[in-house]
Amino acid sequence: MARDAAELAHRLAREAEAVCRHYLSSGRRQGHYWLVGDARNAAGRSMFVRLKESSKGPAGKWTDAATGEYGDLLDVIRESCGLLDFRDVADEARRFLKLSRPTTEPSPKIAQGHTLAGSPEAARRLFAMSRPIARTLAERYLRNRGITLWREDALRFHPRCYYRPDDDTPAGVRPALIACVTDREGRITGAHRTWLDPNGFDPVRLGKAKVDTPRRAMGDLLGNAVRFGAAEEVLAAGEGIETMLSLRCAAPTLPMAAALSAIHLAALQLPLTLQRLYIARDADSAGDLAVASLSKRAAEAGINAITLAPRLSDFNEDLRVFGLDELRSALRVQFAPQDVARFMRLATTKTR
Structure with missing residues (x-):
């Protein structure tokens, strides 16, 4: 080597x-x-x-x-x-x-201090190398999806994030939205990358890069999540980052967690002080199973679990199709009354 x-x-x-x-x-x-x-x-x-x-x-x-x-x-x-x-x-x-790869490569040795690709340490380093998303392609991507509450510590932008294709297509670099995955104590355990299309907002791909897998996660994910706000007694949890950011636009002060998949949502580690859990459902069979599993775990821990149901496939689609006012109205009747007053009163506050 x-x-x-x-x-x-x-x-x-x-x-x-x-x-x-x-x-x-x-x-x-x-x-x-x-x-x-x-x-x-x-x-x-x-x-x-x-x-x-x-x-x-x-x-x-x-x-x-x-x-x-x-x-x-x-x-x-x-x-x-x-x-x-x-x-x-x-x-x-x-x-x-423009060199071809050698036909035989020495087996890489892991030296002391070497960072393994895909490890929590690699995720922490990637997040540290990234920059705030203000005035970047990542901000434009979120705004094109109707998300205006973008000023979140968990989100950053990398202009040249490495992408390795699943097939024989040459590897390269692309701009990406970077989100840090943390445990209950706030320690970074992983990172999620959404590679973006630098040429504009494609209504079919919703601004994601034209690659087979524009979203990938790395690090220690099980039980952890991308977190927006610090949860104590109330938390909203769901699968996708855009789904939870859409809810965050309607309820800006409600702490939220994006588990990144149905499997990881079902395994989400809940705060020990939690009393009420809102579960944002994705309208598919995997989403139903995740809601059922997490609701059962919450009940066993003495936590009141309330399912939030979108009108369409998920809450980001609701936001894009119906707008923020209708999303907020739909959530008011699903929230506990005390949480409407507590978490939705600042929903009209501008974030720019």
Whole structure:
């Protein structure tokens, strides 16, 4: 692996300016250097990449004056694309260099401190590398789905999130909405990625990227969820992120949890102080089973479980088709009276 990395780094260094123009597009050339904000392609001038070999060192080496970090162009590919495993970095480097993969590859060894792809640590790192969604494609995606309450700590945007296809299609990077998955104590255990279409809002795919699986989760998911607000005695839980954000538009102060699937909703770990649980039902057989299972667990724990039923397939479709006012009216008759007064009184508050 070390020999493979050295060879790829050497080949990339020979194309240093082309690499920078592709992966560090926020920067610009100045003399024999490429200036940019950091290895994640932020705007700025604190990081400089040497484009030509000189007495100061070889081409392809970079230093970030703001942080003291340094590295080569493989590090640039890893950071700018949000990659975690060396094999993925090498695949992306070969793709850029138009090299075929070696017929035999050494088995990767897990060194001390190495982050396994798909692990909770990898999820935490991906979320940390992402940026707030304000004025990004992720904000536009949510607004196109009728969701205006987007200012949530659990959501971020990554402009070049790595995507590995299920088939033989070449891997690449695409913009993505990133959501962190947490346990009951708020520790990040996973991340959910929704790859987005940068070319506009497709009414069929609802803004998701034109790939076979535009949604994927990583990390430790069972029992955990994407959480909006801290729950104590009342919580609303459902499957999808957009479903729960739609409910959040109608009841802005009600804590919510998106378990990401029917199976994970049924296994959701509930707060120990919970007294009342609203379960947002998806109108399909899997959704019915999840509601039944979670309702039973809640009852056994002495928690009052109330099912929230959409008019169409889910609450995001209700929001898009009928609008926020009708969604709010439909929820008022399903909420406990005290929760209408407590959680829906700020529903008209603007979030911009």
